[in-house]
Amino acid sequence: MRSCIVKSYTEYDICDIGVPKPVKTQELEEALKPFACKEVYDKYIRDIDIRSGNKVSPYDIKASNSISAKIPDSDLIRLFPILKKAFPGLQFRISGQFIYGPGDGISEHTNANDPTNVIYITYATGKSKFSYRFSPNNDFIDTYDNINGLTLRSFVASSNEPFTHHKVECESGYRVSIGLRYVQL
Numbered sequence: 001m002r003s004c005i006v007k008s009y010t011e012y013d014i015c016d017i018g019v020p021k022p023v024k025t026q027e028l029e030e031a032l033k034p035f036a037c038k039e040v041y042d043k044y045i046r047d048i049d050i051r052s053g054n055k056v057s058p059y060d061i062k063a064s065n066s067i068s069a070k071i072p073d074s075d076l077i078r079l080f081p082i083l084k085k086a087f088p089g090l091q092f093r094i095s096g097q098f099i100y101g102p103g104d105g106i107s108e109h110t111n112a113n114d115p116t117n118v119i120y121i122t123y124a125t126g127k128s129k130f131s132y133r134f135s136p137n138n139d140f141i142d143t144y145d146n147i148n149g150l151t152l153r154s155f156v157a158s159s160n161e162p163f164t165h166h167k168v169e170c171e172s173g174y175r176v177s178i179g180l181r182y183v184q185l
Contacts, residue, residue, distance in 0.1 A: 001141065009150035012143045014132055015164060019154045020119055020184065022086040029150050031082045032123035035071060036174040041099045044069035058136035058165050061113040066106040071097040071176075079178065083121075089185050096120075096179030100128065100170035108167040111157035116181040122151045126173015134162040145175060157181075 001014045008026065011019040022028055034040065049066050056064050076097050083092070095114065098106075111118070120130065124145035130153055131140040145151045155164045168177070 001143075009152055010146040011151070012130075012153040014143075014153060014155035017117060017154055017156060019152050020087055020090055020182065022121075022152070023088065024082075024086050025150060027082055028086040028121070029123060031079055032121070032150070032176045032178070035099055035176040036123050036125045038101070038174065041069050041101050041174055044071065044099065047098075056107045058108050058110075059112075059163070060107070060109045061111065063106040063109040063167070067104040068098040068100045068106065071099060083178070083180070087180070087182075090180070090182040091185055092119075092180040092182035094178065095181045096177060098177045100168060100175040100177065102126065102170065102172050102174075104175075105169040106167055108165050110163040110165055112159050112163055114181065115157055115159040117183065118155055118157050119180045119182060120153045121178045121180070122153075122175055123149070124151070124170075124173060124175040126171065126175075128168070128170040128173065128175040130166060130168055132164055132166040134164065136165065140167075147173070 001012060013019050046069050122145050124147055128145045129142045131142045133140050
């Protein structure tokens with residue numbers, strides 16, 4: 001993994017595939033920032049999927065435990081043109097649109113059912129992290145969100161081993177996360 005602080009954002013290249021370089025980063029940041037607050041978080045339906053008693057498997061395709069608020073498609077529509085401007089060299093589809101509040105997170109999973117290159121774009125107002133590993137026998141590698149700024153993470157969601165096992169924890173503040181499945185043009 002390569003980590004790099006670029007003038008206007010932090011990036012993590014988890015699988016050494018390169019992080020797509022955004023343009024108009026200020027506009028992208030300004031579009032995500034309003035979602036990262038208690039008022040917006042509270043107005044959306046919280047997705048609480050806690051399966052007590054069920055052991056979390058590191059090979060889960062989708063997380064078996066999560067707490068977040070989902071940004072509805074009706075509000076996501078206004079972000080789409082900004083994302084297209086920010087990443088003109090990508091053909092993408094949005095694969096996740098979440099706001100995590102204090103104490104929220106999502107358990108370890110692989111997304112092996114949807115193999116593609118992935119970029120997560122986050123804006124966080126407090127301490128939060130994205131952790132990953134390539135084998136359940138390894139320790140997690142923690143990557144922390146830029147507070148009051150953008151963080152970009154790219155990796156490969158593979159249908160075969162080695163998987164990119166990953167999870168999210170939001171300790172404080174609010175964390176907006178937009179996932180894109182992409183191919184570079």
